[in-house]
Amino acid sequence: MTHTVGSAVDTAAMTALDSAHVIHPHRLARHSETIVMVRGEGSRVWDTEGREYLDGTAGLALTQVGHGRPELAAAAERQMRQLDYYPSFWEYSNPRAIELATRLIELAPGDLTKVFFTSGGSDGVEAAIRMARLYHYQRGATGRTVILSRRGAYHGVGYGSGSLTGFADYHVGFSPMLPDVQHLTPPWAYRRELFDGHDPTDFCLRELERTIEEIGPGRIAAFVGEPVMGVAGMVTPPDDYWSRAEALLRAHGILLVADEVICGYGRTGHWFASERYDITPDIMVTAKGLTSGYFPLGAVLVSGAVAEQLDLGPDGFPIGYTYTGHPTGCAVALANLDVIERENLVRRAAELGRSLLAALAPLADLPVVGEVRGAGLMIALELVRDTAAGTAVGANIARYVREEHGIIVRPHETVVSISPPLVLTDAEADRLVAALRDALTRVGPDGTVRR
Incomplete structure (x- = not known):
């Protein structure tokens, strides 16, 4: 799901310079790609290619009022x-x-x-x-x-x-x-x-x-x-x-x-x-x-x-x-x-958090989900570990959701979490739930996400 926004940034030049000069916290050596963000508005951000992403993590759980205020x-x-x-x-x-x-x-x-x-x-x-x-x-x-x-x-x-x-x-x-x-x-x-x-x-x-x-x-x-x-x-x-x-x-x-x-x-x-x-x-x-x-x-x-x-x-x-x-x-x-x-965003976080938990709760019936939990807009899905396969299930789900749905969520070791801006709209919340449902229903026995 790609949405275009005009950008004068040269993606290849930026990623080359980034690779040469920038140290990224927690970046794994096997992840060679770089996504360069250039603009934000509300709960959305755009990269140099003009692709729109729903920021399901509010950056690092901090952009309470959204981007571009x-x-x-x-x-x-x-x-x-x-x-x-x-x-x-x-x-x-x-x-x-x-x-x-x-x-x-x-x-x-x-x-x-x-x-x-x-x-x-x-x-x-x-x-x-x-x-x-x-x-x-x-x-x-x-x-x-x-x-x-x-x-x-x-x-x-x-x-x-x-x-x-x-x-x-x-x-x-x-x-x-x-x-x-x-x-x-x-x-x-x-x-x-x-x-x-x-x-x-x-x-x-x-x-x-x-x-x-x-x-x-x-x-x-x-x-x-x-x-x-x-x-x-x-x-x-x-x-x-x-x-x-x-x-x-x-x-x-x-x-x-x-x-x-x-x-x-x-x-x-x-x-x-x-x-x-x-x-x-x-x-x-x-x-x-x-x-x-x-x-x-x-x-x-x-x-x-x-x-x-x-x-x-x-x-x-x-x-x-x-x-x-x-x-x-x-x-x-x-x-x-x-x-x-x-904008009464504290109350909004409480109300939206309850509705998101209610919408996500049925996913606990899926074989890969052990628990759905949260407090306000700190919400997580605990994944059932596949110790035999040793697969990074959370990372696979996060990558799929980003690539196929244009939504950024955060993978932990065996958890996928969301912490969106407090200004997240109801429609954006529905989009987030649908993307997670799609990804989780595609997880196979080996922890990979079937496309």
Whole structure:
């Protein structure tokens, strides 16, 4: 299904230069093709050949308001003409950073009172690790350095954030990683083999309690977790998981850090997924949907109790990024939040997420589909593994859907996930469901998609 749009870009020249000079994250050597995107509008993007694609992933689960929004471009231009950039180090600030911090605190759940701006999610998790350890250090608990994470978690690619990320292939060739990090079992209910026949929440909480006892509660600084585990495959926890985990952490004085880099800003049908699961994090890391990807910006929201400890050192909170509080980035974020509020996109994500789940649910009857799950517009189809064939079923499905239907979805190891812009139309949602249905009904016993 090809739709043409005029383009003056020389595809062959661009792909040759790309091959010569650009390193692509996670690009497999066997994938020699390059698709060069040149334009976006709403939930669609176009490549140099003029082919239209429905962006079923919102880029990397972040283009909440869709592509090509003139309001965001205008906000960037206005700010660049007035004050393009100035650092927020030391005693300096700017109006847009102040306005954005104030607005985020008004939106945030619980007792989050201050904001530290970053360049993105990995930077935010790095800052959160330092904040958690510094909080305990300033209170005299200098031995509290251990950070708890989970297998299958994704928290970024920095030294600390990459260490928290719970995928072994993220650590290969980069060891040693950050010391004092412990990975626990994720609440991935579909993977029954993880829980030795027990209830997933009961198993995870017993493991957490046992880990706290073995390490010693006086050595653990924080537990870092995604409310919904995005890169693992939109893993939604059992309803009682977060409330019980939070209570156990509180009992031992362990800080709760919510990684809402993917989940935040309406993605789950709430402003923040912490609201969805009724948790009150001490630190909340956000990025992605904060600007819908129009500018690299992140924001770490901090509780009053934590914030008051961060400025007690001789140099205050002793880290910062060149683009912390970037006035243009903050202006874009404010315009983005305006669009989300004005167009009721948080409610739209909740409603469309429910309808998409209902439409996709019958696909669980297919031999290749084990589960359909989701929270708002974080939706995944867990594929039944074919360990004998060892075929990359998810990758085959994603490639087929892109080539035959002009739709981009994301393959994980044994999962196909969708995280479309919150502005996805009903017709586009129907097109997405139809394409996945077509692909999944064509999967053969060897994991390939019959054409």
